[in-house]
Amino acid sequence: MAQIVDLQGNPISSQAIGEPQTARMSTLYRRWEEHPSKGLTPQRLHAILEQAERGDLQGQHDLFRDMEEKDGHILTEMGKRRQALTGCDWDIVPPNNASKSEKADAEWLHEVVESLELEEIILNAMDAIGHGFSGQELEWQRQGKETLPVALNSRPQNWFTISQEDHKTLLLNNAGFGEKLWDFGWLVHIHKAKSGYLARGGLHRTLCWPYLFKNYSVRDLAEFLEIYGLPMRVGKYMPGASDQEKATLLRAVTMIGHAAAGIIPEGMDIDFQNAAAGSHEPFEAMMNWCEKTESKVILGQTLTAQADGKTSTNALGNIHNEVRHDILRSDARQLARTLTRQLLWPIMAVNRPGADPRRCPRLMFDVVEAEDLAQYAEALPKLVESGMQVPVNWAHEKLRIPKPMDGEAVLGKQSGEDKPPKPAKDAAARYLAVLRNRAGELVPADQAAIDALLDGLPGEQLNSAMTRALAPAITALRETADPEAAIAAMVASYPDMPDDELTDLLARAIFVADVWGRISGRT
Incomplete structure (x- = not known):
């Protein structure tokens, strides 16, 4: 029987094919999130980030989840980034100069991957943009003569720790001990949103500071509205009033503020004074700055978020769209490599013994945007008439128009009989x-x-x-x-x-x- 090997050709163990690695680790399933965002201060935030660098990822990644749950702007912008690839077409292509069997393997892999919940797999994998990494555990099952993954279960980041030897190897945190991840048992996507050690690779490391400052501004704005947004009520009691009468007047002033109704003894007065002078603009300015910073970190631009509520020109919109598309291409390349190495190759290695890892089919996302048809329809005939030789394949690729299959009906120019008569x-x-x-x-x-x-x-x-x-x-x-x-x-x-x-x-x-x-x- 042929030995199962990894992409480098090294023999590996196939124990993950029998059962998931975490199947007998009950302590992981009983781990609850700590919600460190409650009462968060700059000092405590700094301590949480330092602990993560030393391998304790619990506090950092629990905080990251709280940030998306409590900050709607971060959730929305991260959602745009994560879901961008779910709407892209994908394909599994054979290697260069592929043989007939290699092309058949690519078609077979396409059918296998299509049977999985690929959209959910992509969405869970792209969680690595904020956290730096994401882990999905493969669950294998025998189906006829083939052994295929039937599910990829997302695992929270606080289940993992980082090797202190190289600060980049991800380990399973089993009761405080780092355990090596089983081969062919995990799809771990490490997203290079920024360079640095694994614990510092996620965008949420940068986002946690504007998140904290924004929370301060929101709290201060709420206090401002509560104190200065309502008119001050002043009760006046008669000279020689008893403590009971004073208490009665105080209750009436308080009741008028909340219930808009109250009673006071005859002879006592309540005056309404204008609220103290102040403005909400400084607080909103700080909140807008934080949200624009969050948009720049996540999407590379602010135009699609419009945190400031302003409009922009079409030219500026095109520039910002190019930035968005550059990020999409980078995300697609990184995730495609992960899916090829940790999903396609394991399926090939288990079901095609002796397969060459260097000739493994690759998953690719189609992130090429079609050019402006109207602009090309006007320019191409003029270029051809001037003598320029334009390859047909290039035009089809640019305009995203597929070539017709053999015998497929196509649109064409009108025949002479169908054309209207030419003017005199x-x-x-x-x-x-x-x-x-x-x-x-x-x-x-x-x-x-x-x-x-x-x-x-x-x-x-x-x-x-x-x-x-x-x-x-x-x-x-x-x-x-x-x-x-x-x-x-x-x-x-x-x-x-x-x-x-x-x-x-x-x-x-x-x-x-x-x-x-x-x-x-x-x-």
């Missing part, structure tokens, strides 16, 4: 070809050539065309004796006059006369 003004251009040679140059014309052009233009034909053209007007004249009514009838019948034949004959005659005069030197 183009008659001269059609007959000019008679007087041109293959190089497109005018040649001297003899009487025979002129006679050939004039053939079909006898007086009888002109008279016949004239009669048919004027027939509606003549009929209108015969039906009325009033001159004004006759003129009106002629005007009304003008659109019905069939003058195409007459116009074409006259254009031919005038054109031939003009050309003959120029060639003969008479004009």
